[in-house]
Amino acid sequence: MDGQASTRSPDPDLRSLFNRARFLLGAMSPAQIPADTGAEVAFAGRSNAGKSSALNRLCDRRGLARTSKQPGRTQQINFFTLDDDAALRLADLPGYGFAKVPLAQRRRWEQLIRRYLEGRRSLRGLVLIMDVRHPLKDSDRLLLDWAAARSVPVHCVLTKADKLKRGARVETLRRVEAAVQGTGIGVQLFSATAGTGVESLRRRLAGWLGDGAGSGGRAKKSPTR
Ligand SMILES: Nc1nc2c(ncn2[C@@H]2O[C@H](COP(=O)(O)OP(=O)(O)O)[C@@H](O)[C@H]2O)c(=O)[nH]1
Numbered sequence: 001m002d003g004q005a006s007t008r009s010p011d012p013d014l015r016s017l018f019n020r021a022r023f024l025l026g027a028m029s030p031a032q033i034p035a036d037t038g039a040e041v042a043f044a045g046r047s048n049a050g051k052s053s054a055l056n057r058l059c060d061r062r063g064l065a066r067t068s069k070q071p072g073r074t075q076q077i078n079f080f081t082l083d084d085d086a087a088l089r090l091a092d093l094p095g096y097g098f099a100k101v102p103l104a105q106r107r108r109w110e111q112l113i114r115r116y117l118e119g120r121r122s123l124r125g126l127v128l129i130m131d132v133r134h135p136l137k138d139s140d141r142l143l144l145d146w147a148a149a150r151s152v153p154v155h156c157v158l159t160k161a162d163k164l165k166r167g168a169r170v171e172t173l174r175r176v177e178a179a180v181q182g183t184g185i186g187v188q189l190f191s192a193t194a195g196t197g198v199e200s201l202r203r204r205l206a207g208w209l210g211d212g213a214g215s216g217g218r219a220k221k222s223p224t225r
Pocket residue numbers: 045046047048049050051052053054066067068069071072095159160161162163190191192193194
């Protein structure tokens with residue numbers, strides 16, 4: 001397949017880790033953010049980029065994160081847990097960069113995101129979801145700069161890959177790879193509808209989440225990875 005979106009055979013342990021995901025809570029203010037323990041991976045991206053769809057596909061759970069054709073509807077940080085103790089979590093950040101949202105509301109979200117990102121010690125990595133047709137917008141670059149300044153690992157997911165012909169999506173992949181070259185940031189193609197790149201994303205996340213995610217989420221060390 002294209003670049004890192006390889007066709008390696010699916011890993012059932014990895015699938016079952018993410019398949020256990022369930023909704024924990026939605027935080028509308030910093031006070032509602034869950035305890036800063038364990039390990040967490042956050043999903044960020046512009047509104048309508050395909051973040052919720054990517055989360056659903058990652059976890060093979062259609063209705064897990066709400067998806068919408070109407071942009072800008074996720075107004076809170078939604079937390080999902082992968083284990084019984086909520087020690088392994090995914091965080092779905094509110095989409096940014098959507099102009100039609102009233103300024104006051106946008107400010108509130110931006111502040112919520114900033115407060116979350118600045119203090120989060122359990123944050124192991126940031127998945128930046130970008131529409132493969134519109135990568136690296138200003139707001140995406142701001143987030144990359146922020147993550148670099150704080151040494152938070154980033155993985156760029158170019159989603160909706162099914163919307164472009166092979167040549168065009170590979171060209172975009174190479175362009176984004178070139179833009180982040182030397183930073184350690186990963187880049188991959190993805191499609192929530194076609195399932196492209198799901199395995200690569202699961203591997204990256206399991207690596208970040210560490211030992212607790214090693215064997216199907218059963219808090220054991222995995223000698224195979
Ligand atoms: N063709 C295609 N459409 C997608 C894909 N991912 C998301 N979408 C569509 O893009 C729109 C926004 O998706 P959503 O996941 O709600 O975006 P979010 O605002 O970033 O959470 C919805 O209409 C989805 O059905 C994809 O991989 N391929």
